[in-house]
Amino acid sequence: MENEEYDTIDLLEVLNAVRQHLAILILCTLAAAVVGFTVSKFAMTPQYESSALMIVNTRQDTTSNVTSDQINSATKLVSTYSIIIKSDTVLQQVINDLGLSLTYGELKDRVTVDAVDDTQVMKITVRSNNPEWAQQVCNKITEVSPDAILEAVEAGSVKVISQAPVPTEPVSPNVLKNTALAGMVGLVLCLGVIFLQVLLDNKIKSEEDIAKYLDLTVVGVIPEYERGKKK
Incomplete structure (x- = not known):
């Protein structure tokens, strides 16, 4: 049990990933909402x-x-x-x-x-x-x-x-409700992809990752810098 290792989920890392992909998250939500609106408005028969x-x-x-x-x-x-x-x-x-x-x-x-x-x-x-x-x-x-x-x-x-009157407004589909639900589905799916990306990402990107994942002490860092057009 002492040698057994456990992978932990860093909530801050997930939030940073969401922040970095915020534009994509918004676009996916809007795209799903547009699809939901289009299907409800033009593809579904009013009842x-x-x-x-x-x-x-x-x-x-x-x-x-x-x-x-x-x-x-x-x-x-x-x-x-x-x-x-x-x-x-x-x-x-x-x-x-x-x-x-x-x-x-x-x-x-x-x-x-x-x-x-x-x-x-x-x-x-x-x-x-x-x-x-x-x-x-x-x-x-x-x-x-x-x-x-x-x-x-x-x-x-x-x-x-x-007596039964002639209905003037359809009871279904509910365009507003379907649009909102489609947007929520797009949001959840996009968040799920971001979460899996963070969870499956095992790349070393910084000296903090070396200390966190490899349990090693960083003794030195070689910086990357640009000089003119050459790195």
């Missing part, structure tokens, strides 16, 4: 989402007062209703009514149903690269699903409280 809101009730009769137990029961029914909405009973009818050139599985992947803040309101969202198509499909689902839900559950009611 739009259109959403509609539906409220779930535990019964069809809404003339009397609604109790808290009924609201809690309706909240629990949202997850059940979401499964029915994404079933082939509903989505296949949507495909047939609109004449879509999609299979049931392809349309299901574009539809999400979520509860809004653990309430009895559920949000139906359709994603597509065509905003008008997303709105049309979402509204058709809200039109078809209530009858399918009542037929399956045989209780309660579902009503649309907000």
Whole structure:
């Protein structure tokens, strides 16, 4: 153990290497950010989402007062209703009514149903690269699903409280986020290359390196100087 040698990483040496390659580090970060921006802006297809809101009730009769137990029961029914909405009973009818050139599985992947803040309101969202198509499909689902839900559950009611609008802004890709992530990746990769360069560099460059790596005492140094055009 006494004769075993260990290589240590000099943090100051790494920082000096980073400082010496600072310009390259900045260029790599900017280049990666530009690539991320270009890919997000011009190579990726924008995706739009259109959403509609539906409220779930535990019964069809809404003339009397609604109790808290009924609201809690309706909240629990949202997850059940979401499964029915994404079933082939509903989505296949949507495909047939609109004449879509999609299979049931392809349309299901574009539809999400979520509860809004653990309430009895559920949000139906359709994603597509065509905003008008997303709105049309979402509204058709809200039109078809209530009858399918009542037929399956045989209780309660579902009503649309907000129709799906035509989305104006894409939800993906997030150009700013992708640009920042690409810049960070470029920065990390460049730092990794610099770190490996310092770690694998075993050259003797100064008298301090002789004392550090060879454990020898420096007794003299021959300087290098320039005289005219000759060294």
